[in-house]
Amino acid sequence: MSNAQYFLEATYLIASILFVLGLKSLSHPDTARRGMIMAAMGMLAAVLGTLFHPDIHNYLYIAIGLILGSSIGIPMAMVPMTAMPQRTALSHAFGALAASMVGIAEYVIHGANMGGVKMGALGLEVMLGSLTVTGSLVAAAKLQEMMRGTPIMFKGQHFVNLGIFLGMITCLVLWLLNPTTAIYFYIVVGLAFVFGVMLVIPIGAADMPVVMSLLNSYAGLSSAATGFVLGNNVLIIAGTLDGFSGFILSILMCKAMNRSITNVLFGGFGAVVGTETGVAGSMREVGLDDVAVQLAYANQVVFVPGYGMATAQAQHAVRELGNILEERGVAVKYGIHPVAGRMPGHMNVLLAEANVPYSQLYEMEQINPELPSTDVAVVIGANDVVNPDARDNPKSPIAGMPIIEVDRAKSVIVLKRGKGKGFSGLENPLFFKSVTGMLYGDAKSSLTNLAQAVQKV
Amino acid sequence: MNQVLFQPLAMIASMYLFAEKGGGGAERLAFNPAVLIASLYVFALAAFLGYQVISRVPPLLHTPLMSATNAISGISLIGSLVIAGSRYDHHQMLASILGCAAVTSAMINVTGGFLITDRMLKMFRKKEAVKPEGHK
Numbered sequence: 001m002s003n004a005q006y007f008l009e010a011t012y013l014i015a016s017i018l019f020v021l022g023l024k025s026l027s028h029p030d031t032a033r034r035g036m037i038m039a040a041m042g043m044l045a046a047v048l049g050t051l052f053h054p055d056i057h058n059y060l061y062i063a064i065g066l067i068l069g070s071s072i073g074i075p076m077a078m079v080p081m082t083a084m085p086q087r088t089a090l091s092h093a094f095g096a097l098a099a100s101m102v103g104i105a106e107y108v109i110h111g112a113n114m115g116g117v118k119m120g121a122l123g124l125e126v127m128l129g130s131l132t133v134t135g136s137l138v139a140a141a142k143l144q145e146m147m148r149g150t151p152i153m154f155k156g157q158h159f160v161n162l163g164i165f166l167g168m169i170t171c172l173v174l175w176l177l178n179p180t181t182a183i184y185f186y187i188v189v190g191l192a193f194v195f196g197v198m199l200v201i202p203i204g205a206a207d208m209p210v211v212m213s214l215l216n217s218y219a220g221l222s223s224a225a226t227g228f229v230l231g232n233n234v235l236i237i238a239g240t241l242d243g244f245s246g247f248i249l250s251i252l253m254c255k256a257m258n259r260s261i262t263n264v265l266f267g268g269f270g271a272v273v274g275t276e277t278g279v280a281g282s283m284r285e286v287g288l289d290d291v292a293v294q295l296a297y298a299n300q301v302v303f304v305p306g307y308g309m310a311t312a313q314a315q316h317a318v319r320e321l322g323n324i325l326e327e328r329g330v331a332v333k334y335g336i337h338p339v340a341g342r343m344p345g346h347m348n349v350l351l352a353e354a355n356v357p358y359s360q361l362y363e364m365e366q367i368n369p370e371l372p373s374t375d376v377a378v379v380i381g382a383n384d385v386v387n388p389d390a391r392d393n394p395k396s397p398i399a400g401m402p403i404i405e406v407d408r409a410k411s412v413i414v415l416k417r418g419k420g421k422g423f424s425g426l427e428n429p430l431f432f433k434s435v436t437g438m439l440y441g442d443a444k445s446s447l448t449n450l451a452q453a454v455q456k457v
Numbered sequence: 458m459n460q461v462l463f464q465p466l467a468m469i470a471s472m473y474l475f476a477e478k479g480g481g482g483a484e485r486l487a488f489n490p491a492v493l494i495a496s497l498y499v500f501a502l503a504a505f506l507g508y509q510v511i512s513r514v515p516p517l518l519h520t521p522l523m524s525a526t527n528a529i530s531g532i533s534l535i536g537s538l539v540i541a542g543s544r545y546d547h548h549q550m551l552a553s554i555l556g557c558a559a560v561t562s563a564m565i566n567v568t569g570g571f572l573i574t575d576r577m578l579k580m581f582r583k584k585e586a587v588k589p590e591g592h593k
Contacts, residue, residue: 012535019529020506026522027513029581036525036578040571043532047567050535056542061557065541069564076565077572084520084573091527091570094562098533101559105540108548108555117493216523223530224500230536231492237503242530244507245522252516338516345519352580359583363516 004054011049012234018042019238023245029358046234081353082310085208085342086143092215093136095242099222100129104189106229112179118229119179123172125225126185127192132218134196139211142200143342149205157202158266164195203264206307206384208342209253210264217246249344256338256364258390258400283419286437288446291413292453295321298375300331302367304404305347306340308381308417308443315354317447318380322356324451334360335367335377335404337385368405377409379430381416381443387428397426412436415443521577528570534563 018038025035056062079087103126106114114122141147168191175184203211220242227235254261295301303318322332334356340347348361362370371377379386386406389396406412412435419440430436439446514522541556 015532019532020510022529023507023510023514023522023525026518026525027510027515029518029578030583032518032521032581033575033578036521036571036574039525039529040575043529043534043567043571046532046535047538050538053539053542055539055544057544058542058553061541061553062538062560065537065557065560066564069561070568072561073565073568073570074572076569077576079573081577084524087569087573088520088523088527091524091566094565095527095530095533098531098537098559098563098566101555101562102533102536102540105552105555105559109540109545109552117490212523216526220526220530223533224503226533226536228493228496228500230539231496232536233496233499235532235536236496236499238529238532240500240503241507241511242526244504245511245526248508248511249519249523336516343520344523345516345521348517349520349577349580352577352582355580355582357584358517358581361517 002054004052008049008053011045012232015042015046016234016237018045019234019241023241081349082313083144084349085212085346086140088343089136089140089143089212089215092212092219093133093140095219096129096132096136096215096222099219099226100126100133100189102226103129103229107182107185111182114179114229116176116179119176121225121228123175123185123188125222125229127168127172127188128218128225129222130189130192131196131199132215132222134193135200135211136196136215136219138197138200139208139215142205143208151204152201157198161195161198164191164198167191168195199265202266205342206339207257207264209339209344209346210250210257210261212343213246213250213253214261214265215246217243217250220244220246253339253344256402257398258402283431283438284434284436286413286439288439288449288453291437291439292450292457294376294411294413295325295330295378295450296328296454296457298325298330300333300370300374301325302333302335302362302371302374302377302406302409303380304335304337304340304377304382304386304406305351305380306337306382306385307342307346308383308415310341310346310350310381312381312417312443314380314444314447315350315356317444317451319351319354319356321447321451321454322360324454328454332360333362333367333370335362335364335371335406337364337382337404340382340385364402364404368408371405371408374409375411377406377412379406379412379414380447383428384426386430387426388430388433389426389428392429406430407433407435410435414438415446416440417442517581518578521574524570524574524577527566528574531563531566531570534560534567537563 019042022035022039025031076087103122106122142149168188171184171187220239224236224239224243227239309315326332334351336347351361384398386404388407390398390401390403407430414431414436416438537556537559541553541560545552
């Protein structure tokens with residue numbers, strides 16, 4: 001082993017340590033930025049070290065890849081924050097694509113000479129990687145609304161999916177038994193691509209936080225498997241960290257919806273037409289000036305944002321209204337449900353972008369005890385996460401899902417585009433309660449108008 | 458043996474587990490069980506560490522967490538670099554092209570991932586020192 005190799009291993013070890021420290025720093029927003037810069041340094045060290053790898057003779061393809069990758073990656077980092085979910089789905093696709101390409105290349109180069117265990121890892125890597133590529137692309141298309149967000153279901157879908165899955169596993173086993181028969185390997189790759197599409201099309205846009213986390217997990221595990229194939233520890237460590245992060249997030253998201261992962265993946269939620277809950281009464285529409293007076297004389301106002309805030313790009317308008325209320329001495333807080341939006345933490349990022357200090361962003365468990373003493377709760381484009389049926393009606397499809405209990409506040413204002421049902425097609429009894437006032441219209445212009453009206457009070 | 462020496466952790470594990478085999482002329486490509494065992498150790502410990510570290514990340518930072526882990530798993534770049542730059546006896550063209558594609562996609566995640574994570578984290582502030590009076 002030459003000095004160069006020791007040097008290379010040292011950079012990998014440093015990178016591994018810096019990655020862990022970087023993720024650890026994410027436990028608090030004050031330390032997070034510095035920590036991630038350290039992690040980026042670790043990455044730089046590992047990459048620079050690898051450029052001096054003794055096996056590398058030709059830098060042409062490396063240079064092409066690095067330049068091409070940077071020129072796509074940098075613009076992808078400049079997207080508006082509202083496009084974060086799509087962007088993240090795309091980056092899962094790229095991460096998984098890199099892993100499957102490495103796997104395919106390893107097989108092309110070494111063929112059957114790798115030994116059983118390594119081939120097993122390689123098969124797993126390529127399978128997970130390929131299904132994540134297409135799965136993430138479908139998820140990105142749904143989030144970008146290039147595809148309709150409602151679940152795509154057809155008769156016998158589960159059997160078709162099961163068939164594809166079993167076919168994939170059978171070919172993988174056949175390939176492991178006959179390593180020289182390359183055709184099995186390529187069938188596995190092809191079926192994995194199809195399986196990724198089939199896995200994501202039946203999932204509704206409202207369930208995207210879970211799917212995003214799962215795809216994150218698959219992409220990471222496929223990187224970890226690459227580490228097994230190449231016998232490289234930093235790859236195993238980074239891939240495992242990524243895989244587990246996604247896994248933990250998907251469990252958290254499922255808990256926040258009181259559903260199991262199988263239910264999310266195979267339930268086709270959102271395709272069901274809302275069961276009649278027999279909600280009585282009518283919705284009470286309120287005027288802008290009424291709301292402005294309520295807000296202006298409140299002691300505490302809690303904003304509860306949902307995906308509607310993101311689509312209306314209303315985060316800056318919320319902040320402006322919040323500023324004006326604070327200047328009048330109103331305590332302003334934001335209650336954020338874990339699955340509000342289309343990816344974990346989606347609402348937090350949007351509000352942070354609009355300059356809301358994170359000390360005003362409250363998690364569901366923190367804000368719920370405060371709601372009974374809140375004068376006005378303002379729901380901005382959120383629906384299921386504030387649906388009291390989840391708590392009160394055991395027959396509701398979302399029964400048991402923890403919610404932000406805005407109906408316990410003294411008054412609730414719901415900003416809503418129109419009178420129709422929400423995304424999931426469920427009736428929301430909150431809208432019919434006597435404490436609730438509905439303010440129809442585009443959330444952004446409603447909020448801007450409210451801000452002006454409050455100033456006149 | 459080269460592969461075992463290639464990794465400090467694998468070296469330690471192999472000293473314990475396969476001490477009697479030391480110095481054996483294992484073929485470079487054949488799989489060495491000591492490497493597998495060491496790799497499994499690394500995997501298990503990384504999983505445990507990941508669980509400990511990541512469960513402490515508050516929901517506030519879940520989106521940056523996702524883009525950060527994404528950027529970090531772009532470390533598959535180092536494997537791609539070796540494939541794209543190595544010389545092979547056969548399938549040179551195919552291997553180089555696959556390697557080049559892998560370098561490209563991994564690099565997208567590395568640059569894009571770290572930049573956007575930083576951009577997001579920059580936005581999270583406690584209480585703004587200066588009230589954004591002239592806020593757009």
